[in-house]
Amino acid sequence: MLKYVIKRVLLLIMVFMIIVTMCFTLIKLLPSKPADQFGKDMELILRRRELLGYEKPLLEQYMIFLRKTLFGGDWGVGEMKYMGREVTQIFLEKMPASIAVNLYTMILAVPLGLLLGIYAALKKNKWQDHLISTAVILFVSVPSYVYAFLVQYFLCFKWGWFNIQVMAGTNFFSWQMFTSMMPAIISLGFGTVAGLTRYVRAELTEVLTSDFLLLARTKGLSRAQTTVRHALRNAMVPVFPMILGEFIGILGGSMIIEGIFGIPGVGGLYVECIQTTPPDYNFFMLLTVFYTLIGLVSGIVVDLSYSFIDPRIRMGSKK
């Protein structure tokens, strides 16, 4: 097991380094904005660029990048956006908003998705199941920004229940902030709930029809007992890693929803730094690395969590 984990981690590092190197090269091939166009910030930009070895050959720059940036944590300063401010600082300022919105979404959506999925599985092929399944296929397919528009139009404009934009401030865990984030949470929630419902329903129906459940019933366990103790626990084996993966994914934020509801998050930051001409490469580099890392880490955590949840699954064993 440990050997497998180490192998996976090493592989992760290898893939990560290749991707970072690729992106680094591709970004460095693009022309930056000349320093003398920065006016009063010229001094600062020049100094920071010199520190990061902008004038040196690419290979040397890469070494500096590895030493100072990737492991040293100096990602430079904002050149096109947030002029002169530390990239990492801005990035960390943006994180909590993204996390808050997505965390709220998960906290509300996960139980709802589980419940609906379980309910649909228990009522398999009855009208309740058909209703939920139809709703699920609708909600899974429709893009999240369409919900955002619907929510914004009806809940914010038509009925005036919520503010159009998320309120300013950094007090992300206060009640006011929660209510002002509600439209975004609802918009994000539809897809999550629907996806989870579908998955749980599929897994649970499979388990419910398996032989060991029949055995449990014949032994005299009630339907509720078999469902909760046997079926559900087995069905959760693939479901739980999926939820775990989504929890890691929430760090990344969601670009479109953040844009629509004015959430000062990481996703919005990416869009912001891309849309200047030329893009702000310092932010771009950091966010590229960040998103890559999230993807890789969530993948590995999901894989490894299988064996923690269900000890019968042995990772890395030859089939």
Place this chain on the structure above:
Amino acid sequence: MNKKEYESIPASAFEFVPMEGRMHDKKLESKPIGYFRDAFNRFCRNKSSVVAAFIIMILFLYAILVPFVAENKYTLALTDPDYTYFSKLPPKSSALAWMGVDGTRVEPSVNETNYNKYNAFYTETGYNPVVEQIGEPRVDPIQQAAYDKEVEKLQEQVDTAPNAALKKQRQKKLDKKLATSVPRQFTLKLDPYYLMGDTNGMLYIDLTFAEYKKVQNWQNDTGLQVIYPAVSQKLEDASIWYELDESGNPLKDENGNIVNIYQSAGKVEAQDSYTGTATATTPFVGTATVAGYASDVTVDVLYDAQGYVLNATVNVSGETADAAAQYAAPEFAKKLIGQRAPFVRKQEGAKNGVDVVSGATVTGDAIIAALNEATASGVQSNLKVDMTFDAKGVVTACTVTAVGDVNDQAAAYLSDEFAASLIGRRAPFGVSTEANPSVDAVAGATVTAQSLAAAMNKATPVYTSTRIQADDGSLRYHKVGGTETSTNYRVRICLYNYFQYKYGFEAEFLFGTNTKGQDIFTRLASGARFSFILAIGVSSINMLIGAIYGAIQGYYGGVVDLVLDRISDVLNNVPFMVVTTLFQLHLAKHVGPVVALIFAFVLTGWIGMAARVRMQFYRFKGQEYILAARTLGASDFRLMFKHIFPNSLGTIITGSVLVIPGMIFSESSMTYLGIVNLESSTMTSVGTMLANGKDQLQYNPYIILFPALFVSMLMISFNLFGNGLRDAFNPSLRGAE
């Protein structure tokens, strides 16, 4: 039987098995069902998928057929600057009006000024933009309270006045206040097609003479009026053609009609005292005194029957404002000689800026404008145009003769047709003066080809108005502007009819128009086309690459598999956004954003397909028939693509359909965020349409509605269709979503 009998059986003891009626393999009575036929049958049993397939088909037909069916002069005029006038029009369809698709919009709070404009628009054009008034007009309680308080204060001042004179003065102030009212608010159901966005239906535009003429001919043909009379005040807002009272409401006469401020075309008021035709040489008897308004400058003008100034003197009576002082100089008076002043009849209740020829006011501005209208001089053409015209300057008879060598340019005008064409038109010809001898004289003078053309351009045809009842040819319909060489005509148009004139059909957009005025119906079709092309194109490329890659991986296995797997692993883990961004930054300049986007999709898109194919290959490569084929000497290529590959065809087809919704989602997200910009006059994408409409969500939700509906329907249908395909090709997976 004993042994012996076995050993020697005579041949006669044997008989042939009767061949008739023997069991043979019978020919199958029903046709064998092929793999695809079988899958198709199963697919057809899945109703929702069939419906989804039909929806996809309809959307596809919509995308493909719209350019052939629904294109018209409007949608093809791709970079028309007039588009912005027709922006934000809600969906309207005369066939679907019963469903509420009638192009109306409920405006919750319309202020009184706009309400008056709408009513005046109705009076002037006959198009009523107010479909329905919902509820009673309201008065803002805060404004009402402030108004009441002020009235109360004034009343108190009246009551407490120390003497009678002051009391009277204060009473006057109070009466004045009481005459005004607090502006009201209305809830109206409006027809924006008549109002055309923010313009309130009327607009000033500049036309060339040819266009001006064309519009007039069109008006005469169709009986629809595009150009409405010019108004005498300098108003930016073309929708105000009426006199305003103190509180900004339209002034009504004793019959309750709105008082217009149309500008009179009459250059001369002489018609009152002047009868019969006259030639320009007949001087007008009588001198009109022109009193300056507000500036205290009086201009005494002597002019002939056509309104040409023969002599002018400027007098200053009283204090002269600085701005007016420049006109007091004798040079200015000299400048006026030979010009025809576009004096305007004074109207009842007119306050300012209105010029009157006799016994009334001329403003400095009006005289300057008149100077600008002076006719240009040109090359001597040796043409002589003799005209007779009536007091209003409309030509009644005309002959053109040559007085020497006529050049080519001028020869075109030496015809009876040309002479006849001048009849009935009003000619603002200049008169020759000592200072400027080459300017055309009206009668008995030479006209140059150039100046004649210029004169023709300026000649106002006698205008037949269809809407304005009071118009007897005395209203003015344009203001001349521009330079000497290119004159333009500033006219006040009704946009609703102008649209019909310009594009040949009555404005009606099934899906409405967006903020730029583009027709959403055709625009969305172009976005849809792009989505389909991208989805089908990319998924077939992905299928090809993925199939080959997966086949190699799965078939050879071992080290090859491991290495190839690492490569796809690396590619798979680069965030899609980053890939798209980098491709846009690197490639878009060279190959365009579309190709760059396709590259980005292809770069990572084939990985899923490769994984599927690889799995299928692992499943089938160990089977006996492969071993048999290999033993018979089949090559690797043959084994891969002839024997194993067809087995995974169902999976591949299903896989490539199931990735389509995701692709459409990614594409619309990327274009929505502006990471990829595909917007051009001929092309768009659904995401861009959504992004452009998002600011209009509150007031014009339909701009977003249709693209959002399209993308949602497309994704639902593709998902259902894909699921149906998967169930059909692989029934064992049925139910496992």
